[in-house]
Amino acid sequence: MGLRENAAAAAGRTLDDEQHHSPADAEDTAPLPDPMADYEPGDNDPDMVPVHLAWLRVRRDIRAIGKGELYNQSGTRFNFRGVDTVVNVFGPVTLKHGVHVMSSKVEATYGTKNTKSGGTMRECSVLVTWTILGPMGDTFTLQTMGEALDTADKSTTKAQSVALRTLLLGFGLTPTHDTDPDADRIERGVEAxxxxxxxxxxxxxxxxxxxxxxxxxxxxxxxxxxxxxxxxxxxxxxxxxxxxxxxxxxxxxxxxxx
Structure with missing residues (x-):
């Protein structure tokens, strides 16, 4: 009789009993602890609502982001909403409602583009899968794409920034409240x-x-x-x-x- 058999016999058990009631089996069948079991809301904590409702509240508070930045290079001129502006607006509001925006997967492809001066720029296209986490821990996923060119090593970062801006503006349905450039101003007048x-x-x-x-x-x-x-x-x-x-x-x- 071996050491394990002697120990089991001394405890009034057999090896078969130990195999059927091992500690590993007990851990597998034990219920997982509830991470919110001891949660007590504080004065500044977000409301414990489902993620889709929290995201709706974020959209409601954002209202609008105007095109306050100007691109004016090489004869091209237009107004736009930069990623820093968009993140600065969304950041405090998502924090207020307990919403986390996280990239859970990034798929990137690369290429090169020649410039007029004979140089080379690296082109990056990314497909980003985003996980939107709500205050109760439930999630939903979204996907956006971004493209960017850079002469150094920033094309990937720039492309992901574009994808983030697209996520917040597109899935946030964030208006500009700018006048529609295609509107007939004679008939419709100036928007308030x-x-x-x-x-x-x-x-x-x-x-x-x-x-x-x-x-x-x-x-x-x-x-x-x-x-x-x-x-x-x-x-x-x-x-x-x-x-x-x-x-x-x-x-x-x-x-x-x-």
Missing amino acids: PARSAESYRDEILDKKTSQGRLQQIGYELANLRMLNTKVPNETNELETLDALGQRIYKERAAGGGA
């Missing part, structure tokens, strides 16, 4: 602005407006070129929306506001 300066003032002064929302308002005003618009403040003195927003933000930060 999305919001008035007074409505932004009222929201800034509202004590229920969080510090995160105050930052978001700053991005919106920059995109709408309304930062220097003057409005009567709480003491009926004229103050720019930019100065008003920064002052209220600092006052609430000093007072421990959310």
